[in-house]
Amino acid sequence: xxxxxxxxxxxxxxxxxxxxxxxxxxxxxxxxxxxxxxxxxxxxxxxxxxxxxxxxxxxxxxxxxxxxxxxxxxxxxxxxxxxxxxxxxxxxxxxxxxxxxxxxxxxxxxxxxxxxxxxxxxxxxxxxxxxxxxxxxxxxxxxxxxxxxxxxxxxxxxxxxxxxxxxxxxxxxxxxxxxxxxxxxxxxxxxxxxxxxxxxxxxxxxxxxxxxxxxxxxxxxxxxxxxxxxxxxxxxxxxxxxxxxxxxxxxxx
Amino acid sequence: xxxxxxxxxxxxxxxxxxxxxxxxxxxxxxxxxxxxxxxxxxxxxxxxxxxxxxxxxxxxxxxxxxxxxxxxxxxxxxxxxxxxxxxxxxxxxxxxxxxxxxxxxxxxxxxxxxxxxxxxxxxxxxxxxxxxxxxxxxxxxxxxxxxxxxxxxxxxxxxxxxxxxxxxxxxxxxxxxxxxxxxxxxxxxxxxxxxxxxxxxxxxxxxxxxxxxxxxxxxxxxxxxxxxxxxxxxxxxxxxxxxxxxxxxxxxx
DNA sequence: CGTATCTTTGATATAAGTCAACAGTGGTGG
DNA sequence: CCACCACTGTTGACTTATATCAAAGATACG
Numbered sequence: 001x002x003x004x005x006x007x008x009x010x011x012x013x014x015x016x017x018x019x020x021x022x023x024x025x026x027x028x029x030x031x032x033x034x035x036x037x038x039x040x041x042x043x044x045x046x047x048x049x050x051x052x053x054x055x056x057x058x059x060x061x062x063x064x065x066x067x068x069x070x071x072x073x074x075x076x077x078x079x080x081x082x083x084x085x086x087x088x089x090x091x092x093x094x095x096x097x098x099x100x101x102x103x104x105x106x107x108x109x110x111x112x113x114x115x116x117x118x119x120x121x122x123x124x125x126x127x128x129x130x131x132x133x134x135x136x137x138x139x140x141x142x143x144x145x146x147x148x149x150x151x152x153x154x155x156x157x158x159x160x161x162x163x164x165x166x167x168x169x170x171x172x173x174x175x176x177x178x179x180x181x182x183x184x185x186x187x188x189x190x191x192x193x194x195x196x197x198x199x200x201x202x203x204x205x206x207x208x209x210x211x212x213x214x215x216x217x218x219x220x221x222x223x224x225x226x227x228x229x230x231x232x233x234x235x236x237x238x239x240x241x242x243x244x245x246x247x248x249x250x251x252x253x
Numbered sequence: 254x255x256x257x258x259x260x261x262x263x264x265x266x267x268x269x270x271x272x273x274x275x276x277x278x279x280x281x282x283x284x285x286x287x288x289x290x291x292x293x294x295x296x297x298x299x300x301x302x303x304x305x306x307x308x309x310x311x312x313x314x315x316x317x318x319x320x321x322x323x324x325x326x327x328x329x330x331x332x333x334x335x336x337x338x339x340x341x342x343x344x345x346x347x348x349x350x351x352x353x354x355x356x357x358x359x360x361x362x363x364x365x366x367x368x369x370x371x372x373x374x375x376x377x378x379x380x381x382x383x384x385x386x387x388x389x390x391x392x393x394x395x396x397x398x399x400x401x402x403x404x405x406x407x408x409x410x411x412x413x414x415x416x417x418x419x420x421x422x423x424x425x426x427x428x429x430x431x432x433x434x435x436x437x438x439x440x441x442x443x444x445x446x447x448x449x450x451x452x453x454x455x456x457x458x459x460x461x462x463x464x465x466x467x468x469x470x471x472x473x474x475x476x477x478x479x480x481x482x483x484x485x486x487x488x489x490x491x492x493x494x495x496x497x498x499x500x501x502x503x504x505x506x
Numbered sequence: 507c508g509t510a511t512c513t514t515t516g517a518t519a520t521a522a523g524t525c526a527a528c529a530g531t532g533g534t535g536g
Numbered sequence: 537c538c539a540c541c542a543c544t545g546t547t548g549a550c551t552t553a554t555a556t557c558a559a560a561g562a563t564a565c566g
Contacts, residue, residue, distance in 0.1 A: 076408045079494045084411040086404050101390075101397045104499070107404055129386035136389050137354075137382045143396035144354045150403040151360055155329045155337040158410045158455030162522075193544065202411030204523050209546065226531090226544080241332045246357070415554075446512065457555050462514065479512080479564080513562070523552070530545075536538090 014068065014118075015039055019252070021068065021092050026179045027252040037132055038253060041124045046117040048072075054109040054117070055096055061105060062122050065095040066253060070115025071191055075199070076107045085200040087149055088112075088173055091180045092252050094142055100125055101143075113191045138251035145250065157202045160240065162211045165201045168240035170221055174230040175245050190228040197228075267321065267371075268292055272505075274321065274345050279432045280505040290385055291506060294377045299370040301325075307362040307370070308349055314358060315375050318348040319506060323368030324444055328452070329360045338453040340402055341365075341426055344433045345505050347395055353378055354396075366444045391504035398503065410455045413493065415464045418454045421493035423474055427483040428498050443481040450481075 014020065016039035021027065030038070045068065048054055054072060055061055072089040086107060089095055099105035100122045129136040149172075156168045174188045182188060198208035212228075215221045220236050222229040230236070237244055267273065269292035274280065283291070298321065301307055307325060308314055325342040339360060342348055352358035353375045382389040402425075409421045427441045435441060451461035465481075468474045473489050475482040483489070490497055 074404075076404060078408070078412055082412040084408040086407055098397045098400055101394050102401070106401050106499075126386075126390065129382075129390045133379075133382035133386070133389065136386065136393070137379065140389070140393045140396055141354050143393055143400060144351045147351060147396060147400050147403060148355070148359050150400060150407060151327075151329060151339050154339055154403060154407050154410060155331070157407060158337040158453075159331055159335040195544080200411075205545095206524075206547090207522050210522095213546085223545085246359075448512080459514090459556075460554055463554095466514080476513085507566100509565085511562100511564080514560080516558090518555100518557080520553100520555070522554085523550105525550080526548090528546080531543085532541100533543105534539100534541085536540100 014045070016042060019068075021180065022252055024092075024179070024181055026247075026249055027092065028249040030252075031134075034132060034135055037128075037135070041120050041128070043119045043121055046119050048111045048115040048117060050111055050113050052111050054111060054115075055099065055105055055107075057105055057108045059099075059105050060103060061096055061099050064097060064100045064120040064122055064125065065117040066120070067091050067093050067095065068116040068118055071112040072109055072115060073112060073192075073196065073200075074107050074109050083199045084202065085196060087146070087153065088176075090177055090182065094253060096122075097139070097143060097146075112196070135251075135253065138253060141251060142253065145247075153200075156240075162201070162203055162207060163214055164240045165203070166197065166208070166211045166215060167220065167236040168242050169197065169200055170215070170228060170230060171233055171236035171240060171242055171244075174233050174236075178233075179245075179247075188230045189225065190230070192227060267298070269295060272321075274433065275505055277345075277432070277434055279500075279502055280345065281502040283505075284387075287385060287388055290381075290388070294373050294381070296372045296374055299372050301364045301368040301370060303364055303366050305364050307364060307368075308352065308358055308360075310358055310361045312352075312358050313356060314349055314352050317350060317353045317373040317375055317378065318370040319373070320344050320346050320348065321369040321371055324365040325362055325368060326365060326445075326449065326453075327360050327362050336452045337455065338449060340399070340406065341429075343430055343435065345503075347506060349375075350392070350396060350399075365449070388504075388506065391506060394504060395506065398500075406453075409493075415454070415456055415460060416467055417493045418456070419450065419461070419464045419468055420473065420489040421495050422450065422453055423468070423481060423483060424486055424489035424493060424495055424497075427486050427489075432498075432500075441483045442478065443483070445480060 016035055046065070057076065067089055069091055072095070074086045074089065075083055076086060077083050089109065095109055095117065096105070128139065156165050160168060173190055177183065177188050194208050194212060195205055197212065198205045201208065212223065216223060220232045220239070222231055269288055299318070310329065320342055322344055327339045327342065328336055329339060330336050342362065348362055348370065349358070381392065409418050413421060426443055430436065430441050447461050447465060448458055450465065451458045454461060465476065469476060473485045473492070475484055
């Protein structure tokens, strides 16, 4: 399965005030002092290779990250190696909040592509709560958003058929990717293998392959460049019976 | 399936300072001012009938609740009525945080037994963040804990076999119930039907029944008084390959 | 009692898993 | 430059887990 530890810290490049993500319409405006405070907390940037493990279950990481660019996924393993992917991470998402708040990590995170991460010290989290209630509230908001996504994923894995699940998953990822500007060429390209999809949907690799083929036959997706190209996101949503993300603007930390 | 709306507000009975839950060893000590503040926020108590809907998907509830006594569950529905139970709620758990933070509820909550709830105003949430950073942090902690439980549930539904899932579920609920003192008679009694279990595990009712029977044959559980009696929690954990909850003390809001 | 809600069971159907083999791809080292 | 290897995707044959259907017992309840 995975994965070598390929990291390299790079010197700081983007001050938060000129963060390329912050200008996207999905993210709410921050007050000057909030932004300055965040900027002060930022410790640097971390470049991560594709396939590298960012965080590992059982560890007590001293860091908290925000994805600047690239894709990753969160997962848990059963004792015998069966893997369940819990969610995907893309630009603007926080990595490691659970571990920061509660201590030990209970899941692992692996990069799906080369990534650039903003690094924060775990210890500074409390400082946010003391000095910037608005930002503290934002962090709770972010945790609630993750919970909401997990609710949806659990509904899908528990109650949808294989093809509905696959359609939901692609539509879900594509919807999220779109709002953070990951559709440069107009159609979104998700850098995952069919094994990842299988481990997300709770299906076997072979059955996943046959299911994906059906989506391709229906002209909803294509498989190219070692990943999934999204052709008809509305068709996917309809097939899955999924309403889509009901999100307005959100905070970026 | 469900369920009538049976609520009745009762006049206030327990001031937070004499909350019967707070003295349990699972809950961390609160400072006097924290406790006073919480007590001030508490608006009253709400008695809910078994089977009643506490919160409904799509609504904008003005309230946030803490379970004083009784059991409930969170769930989501697909358009055609398929139901997925996401998690269970028992004394000490918060109800409706997601909705309070993000606005609209994206799941429903139904009582499994008669319940008593502490009622808080949604609007006062921000006040907590402004005046009590420690409590604000606790709320994020609680949200992270819920996320963690969902991670485990998703792992289970996605990757465990039917009997492993059932064993995990019972062990999981029983472990949580034990630490909040729900084992008066020593052995824990979970007030659910097999339909609830089916909708939690993502299985059909018939298959769930046959699976539960296997657990009974193995002397791990019994079915009595319209609910599940937990006989051998260690045996269940072993069958599921589950390590158990790794929780220390937690906040009670 | 009579009715509704749960649980149980057997027979059958279907979705998904497993096994096995092969084809395309890209990388690496001789 | 080629041979080899690892990884990914594809397919068909077969097995198994789980779903569906149908009916009958239990059990609680008014």
